Amino acid sequence: MEKLLSAGDMTPEAVEEIFQRAKTFKEKGIPKKYDSEWVLMFLEPSTRTRLSFEKALRRLGIETYLFSSEGSSMKKGETLRDTVLTLHAQGFEGVVIRTPLNGQFKEIEDIPVKVVNAGDGTNEHPTQALIDAFTLKEVFGDLKDLKVVYIGDTRFSRVFRSGLKLFKMLGAKVGIAGPRSLKLPHAEALGVDRDFNSVDEALEWCDVAIFLRIQKERQSRPLITSERDYLKYFGLTEERANFLRQKGKYYMHPGPVNRNVEIASPEVYGKNSLILRQVENGVFVRAGVIDFLYQS
Structure with missing residues (x-):
């Protein structure tokens, strides 16, 4: 396996191998294993994903180079394919790519270079799905029949699309609200088990709730009337967070969080929040992915 472009590219066995690598790295540290060079090509803004990939690669001994479209020939019209072919000719072994366009990876599928999808438009974000599943495996031990509900913007969320594929592959139940x-x-046709009209019903059903950021940058026009009302009807209020704690349930968010929109500000890192644990695990899981691509 040379590229990770979709959560659907993996088998359950491959996922388990990545998790085992991540677990070992978390417990024993990430060793310097590879003398190579990779490019971080982020054509959209990023904090958590870019820095965790950069740290994971460097911990593995890989030198990293940051690529920005603003200062590159892509600004002059060069295609992604020609850019990656150029990087391959320069001797780079791998590229981590985030792009605002769906399906752009089809241009580079045949190029013999390692590639990890760090998010493509509204399509997929496979390493975030791996991080979320790994974090929940730490908490619950087994994901089979675990009830995971995604709350918020599932229409534009690449995190949700990858998460749905991965959690279903691992035997979990997935709902949306x-x-x-x-x-x-048509979410149920894609494998969603429950489509809730009420967030409170969804929280009653689930073992863990993953709140999603409203993807304003992907909307041609505003699709909610009021952010204050959004928190009241669809967000994690203090009352809902207390309910989750009382029932022994957990909540997550892939970040960045719009405070007092998706989650009430005091609850972002409240008890039973796994948000910082997701961030912590990002380095280990992404190091596990890179190591897996070299070893598989």
Whole structure:
């Protein structure tokens, strides 16, 4: 396996191998194993994903080079394919790519260079799905029949699309909730087990709730009328967070969080929040992915 472009690229066995590597790295540290060079090509803003990939690669002994479209020939019209071919000719072994366009990776599928999808448009974000599943495996031990509900913007969320594929592969149940304007149409046909009209019903059903950021940058027009009302009807209020704690349930968010929109500000890192644990595990899981691509 040379590229990780979709959560669907992996088998359950491959996922388990990545998890085992991540677990070992977390417990014993990440050793310097590879004398190579990779490019971090982020064509959209990023904090957590870019820095965790950079740290993971460097811990593995890999030298990293940051690529920005603003200062590159892509600004002059060069295609992603020609850019990656150029990087390959220069001797780079791998590229981590984030792009605002869905399906752009089809241009580079045949190029003999390692590639990890760090998010493509509204399509997929496979390493975030791996991080979320790894974190929940730490908490629950087994993901089979675990009830995971995504709350919020499933219509534009690449995190949700990758998470749905991965959690279903690992035997979990997946539900969604949120305003109709931000819901993925025909979700049940894609494998969603429950489509809730009420966030409170969804929280009653789930073992863990993953709140999603409203993807304003992908909307041609505003799809919610009021951010204050959004928190009241669809967000994690203090009352809902207390309910989750009382029932022994957990909540997550891939970040960045719009405070007092998706989650009430005091609850972002409250008890039973796994958000910082997701961030912590990002380095180990992404190091596990890179190591797996070299070894598989």
